[in-house]
Amino acid sequence: MMLHTSPMETQRRASFEQHSQDVLNLLGAGHQLTRAEIASRLGVTRTTITPVLSQLHDEGAIVTVATQSGEGRGRRAAILAIDPTAVRHIGVDMSHTRVIVILANNAGTEIVSGMKEFQAGATWESRCTTAIKFIQTLVSSHELHLRQLSRIAIGLPGSASWHFGFSEENYPAVFPSRAELKAESRTQVMQDSANDTRLRVTQIFAEEFHVPVATAHHIRYAAIAEAANHPSAENLLYVRLSSGVGGAVIDCGKAVVGAAKLAGEIGHMCVDHSDNAPLCRCGKRGCLEAFISITALENSWRKAGHPKDTFADLCEAAHQDNPERRTNPGNSSRTSRLPDSNRRAQEIVVQAAKTLGRAIGCAAVVTDPDSIVISGEVGNLLLTQQEVIQTEVDKEILPVAQSRVCAASVGFKAGAVGAVIASMSEANTASTPSTPPNLINPRIYDT
Ligand SMILES: [Zn+2]
Structure with missing residues (x-):
């Protein structure tokens, strides 16, 4: 038997999805509201919003945190908030030696974070496996869930260090000269190597978590985190000086x-x-x-x-x-x-x-x-x-x-913090919050 979906039904579903997203954005900004208050803020009727809230409640996206105290004898209204155990964004910073992970809620607030070292000489495939297992351990040991996961953003080493396939800690003793590696092929080799690895990393995470996965240079993510922590500095030059010297330019955020x-x-x-x-x-x-x-x-x-x-x-x-x-x-x-x-x-x-x-x-x-x-x-x-x-x-x-x-003011987690900010921005779930996400001084379970 063929199943047909009427245009009206399609429209109803789209509207339902939009309302779900609006509720997540509203409560994700840290508000704790009753059903009536949510309906009023979103400019819809309670009849429209009630099934949306019920579904979000059943899915574990939102929870009842209290009941409204009132003088009347009627039923007290439930106060709803984002479920603090619902992971919405995962920010990952993978270097050649370790991975740093931040699990954040819809407001971009860190729920939990951690760091795991890679085994020396591990391939990117094996690093991904280690990172994924580490995320799963963080989720289970803190009794969180990924049913509301929106996106994952992964910071990776920059193109320059991909070029030779060496770690920042392991410089090559012999360098290819400009003559050996002509400018055109130099760029191509670098791009191919970087793109292949980025693509593979993206694929592995997407297959595991079934959500969109973005990757970028981890120094750029760190710079984004610094810019978010300097609200008056939308234009920023970020320089990291360590075993290598890297940098990023932030223009209008x-x-x-x-x-x-x-x-x-x-x-x-x-x-x-x-x-x-x-x-x-x-x-x-x-x-x-x-x-x-x-x-x-x-x-x-x-x-x-x-x-x-x-x-x-x-x-x-x-x-x-x-x-x-x-x-x-x-x-x-x-x-x-x-x-x-x-x-x-x-x-x-x-x-x-x-x-x-x-x-x-x-x-x-x-x-x-x-x-x-x-x-x-x-x-x-x-x-x-x-x-x-x-x-x-x-x-x-x-x-x-x-x-x-x-x-710099954000510290060693800057790359993962920036990844969460990028994930939020791409998902457009928090529609550019007026204040930067509270990842710098995380509140844990703030309900
Ligand atoms: Zn150089």
Whole structure:
């Protein structure tokens, strides 16, 4: 027997779906309302909204949190809110070494989050399996459910690091030269490799969770999170300085992507144009990354007479004029360092801060950001010379421009936070909330 759906029935269903979404948006913004209040706010009758609310209640999307206290003798009205155990968005930040996951409700509020390390050398397939199992464990151990899941957004390493297939912690010893890898094929190889992996990751998650899955550069997601945490800064330049140097440009709250998805790769701006400038892993010479990555600074420190020291030793030596650190008993073995050594460490940091300031100043001339947000281990070290960085930036930008150098504020979960924001934005479920989602200082089960 053939089943026919009348146009009227189709229209009724569409209207029902729209009302469901409107209720989720309304309650998702944190409101706790009675049926009558919901009907009134949405401008529909109670007869229209009652079956919608019943279905959302049965599906576990909304719950009764209280009954309205009143003086009348009639039945007390139930007060409805979003079910705090209903996961609506999953934000994932996958690097080569670990995955960070945030499970958020319809309002974008974090319900629970966590981090899981990958096994060394794990393939992307196996990383996805680990991440999915981790999400399922978080859901079951916190008694949550995924019946209302809307979307998943996944932050992945950027195209530049896909190019060689090496982790940020494992740079290749031999670099392909520009001659070996012509510009056209370079872009193509990079794009193909990145696209294949992104596609596969998307596929694996979509097959598991049956919802739309988006992927993007995880530094762009981190930058989106920073922008949401600086409500007055819609235009932002984000720089992460660690084993590599990455960045993102946020324009009016959106990340600039570029033709080959390479926008914001500030680590590969040339800061030394001489023929013998250090080679960068991207194949160019004189890139910013070749001067101010962890490895680069460690090498400078070793050349300055500390052949066995690490980046951590450099940080400690650079900080040693700080009285708080000097009196810290944990640092007693290091306080015997010669003042000369502290001075050398600080010279390295000042020089690196100048190099960084000039590069981001040039980028700021083009992008005109409100703020230049600096993150990562090297970023934290160089921010001890924040005025030096700001002075160099100010030399570059137009006198009427104001681009303030500041430290990142969201922390290590920034990539996953940005993924949740992107997921919300794409699903349009929260229709651009007037306040940024409360992921920075999460309220858990706020009903
Ligand atoms: Zn480079």
